[in-house]
Ligand SMILES: Nc1ncnc2c1ncn2[C@@H]1O[C@H](COP(=O)(O)OP(=O)(O)OP(=O)(O)O)[C@@H](O)[C@H]1O
């Protein structure tokens with residue numbers, strides 16, 4: 001068997017003296033889509049930030065291998081160049097940085113890291129036009145500063161646009177469905193599905209089974225109190241929806 | 255004459271006195287001998303103690319032999335060169351622009367040492383009168399050329415009623431420890447729509463002072479942009495007075511500070527009549543061991559009801575040893591006004607940096623993008639495309655400079 005794309009082993013993470021992740025184990029192979037479901041505050045976003053490389057998290061134990069490499073030693077930009085992409089639960093507004101300038105810088109930075117030449121402006125424009133068209137993103141939105149004044153749903157769509165342009169190997173979608181209306185959910189899910197391929201994998205964090213009707217997962221993990229407490233097939237999501245989290249909580253969990 | 259015993263003069267002060275005397279300005283010399291350079295005890299110089307900061311004064315400038323290439327060359331602009339204080343012949347002025355030389359200085363009398371020095375030492379100034387829609391940008395290009403020199407210069411800029419125009423003044427020159435002191439008196443006529451920009455691009459070891467007075471008549475739309483991007487020690491003083499109703503003024507400024515530099519923007523806006531509005535946005539960015547100072551004061555006269563003025567200073571600190579100081583002040587004598595001020599200062603936002611880096615943008619490039627973003631508001635304030643481009647280039651040069 002080939003090396004898994006992502007291997008999280010016994011990951012313990014602390015934030016300001018609180019242990020938030022308490023021994024996460026998760027293996028994701030190429031071509032797979034895994035869903036992660038779990039209560040508010042159980043540590044799902046923390047896991048996604050740790051994978052993307054945000055500072056202020058202290059890894060106290062465990063390891064994360066990406067394509068066999070130690071992911072935790074890499075800077076966030078190196079992780080991105082290696083193929084990690086996080087669609088943020090709360091995308092950040094950055095006034096003063098034009099969306100198009102940002103997109104071009106991001107695409108070219110990754111190309112450069114891979115030893116490829118810079119995109120020409122026409123090629124870049126075309127790539128953005130095509131990808132935004134498929135996601136139903138209005139061109140005038142792209143003329144604004146990054147995420148500034150975007151509605152909640154527009155921000156989520158913009159995250160998926162970035163993902164489509166950057167073509168990551170591992171996409172972590174942190175509640176990309178929250179804040180999307182029904183039509184947008186469909187458009188965004190199609191965008192995600194277009195990216196599914198045998199050499200990519202996705203970690204889809206969500207609270208709702210509804211998203212999983214569109215993005216059908218291979219595996220579902222239940223997250224509780226900082227670790228994966230149950231792993232199953234897509235029917236696990238249905239079971240959760242019906243019963244809630246109580247049955248899955250650890251005996252000693254709050 | 256019986257004068258009070260002067261404090262012991264510093265070498266720089268002695269030099270000023272000597273230069274004033276040699277220029278025949280004996281009354282100014284006498285006064286200077288008594289008052290000297292301002293120390294931190296003088297409120298308006300509290301953060302820019304000239305007595306301590308000015309260690310030497312180069313000799314008074316002589317006529318420049320040749321001029322260096324312009325530091326910025328704005329396509330299509332009409333350029334008037336003032337080299338070492340002397341107004342040069344400047345070719346055919348565009349329609350609506352009349353250029354002439356006037357004797358003496360141009361500033362009014364204020365209790366300020368730099369302005370007094372300028373008034374005493376400037377022997378001729380340039381006068382630029384603008385009328386109607388002036389398409390070409392007018393560029394007053396002040397130079398400090400040759401060996402280190404003390405250069406005083408003056409300009410009078412008069413925008414007639416209804417004029418639409420952009421004037422940019424820059425200071426630059428040879429790579430020497432010059433000391434410049436530039437005065438500009440700018441009058442904006444009724445209903446004029448005008449932008450005035452002042453940029454210090456003088457040499458790294460130079461010292462540069464600029465004082466600008468604005469008089470704003472009724473129903474005008476006025477914009478002022480001041481950028482300190484050159485001298486090691488710089489101070490730009492802006493005095494604006496609203497003298498006619500219905501006028502709006504936007505005041506922008508930027509201090510770009512690094513190394514051991516000290517740059518000061520001191521603003522004094524007076525709403526002297528009812529129904530005038532202003533917004534003031536000043537940004538300061540400091541790295542190395544640089545020090546950036548902004549002092550802003552808004553005065554609202556007793557009769558100036560319905561004044562609306564909002565002043566903001568934003569600072570971006572890029573090193574632990576750099577310093578950014580801000581002193582905003584409001585002095586309001588009218589009761590029906592809306593005035594406010596605020597100041598923020600911090601380093602680059604970590605969450606913004608993380609977001610950019612998480613998309614593959616390396617740290618240094620991400621930081622540059624954020625700094626550029628921070629400064630964009632000032633550059634973008636200028637409508638004249640080539641001028642905005644030139645200001646953008648100045649920012650880029652600063653960003654690209656090794657520190
Ligand atoms: N910087 C921080 N300082 C202190 N506590 C933090 C910090 N960041 C996260 N936490 C805590 O860690 C826990 C997990 O948060 P996290 O955002 O990972 O939860 P989540 O599973 O994504 O929840 P949700 O479903 O609501 O998005 C929460 O209790 C949160 O308050």
Ligand SMILES: [Mg+2]
Pocket residue numbers: 044045046089174175
């Ligand atoms: Mg979350």
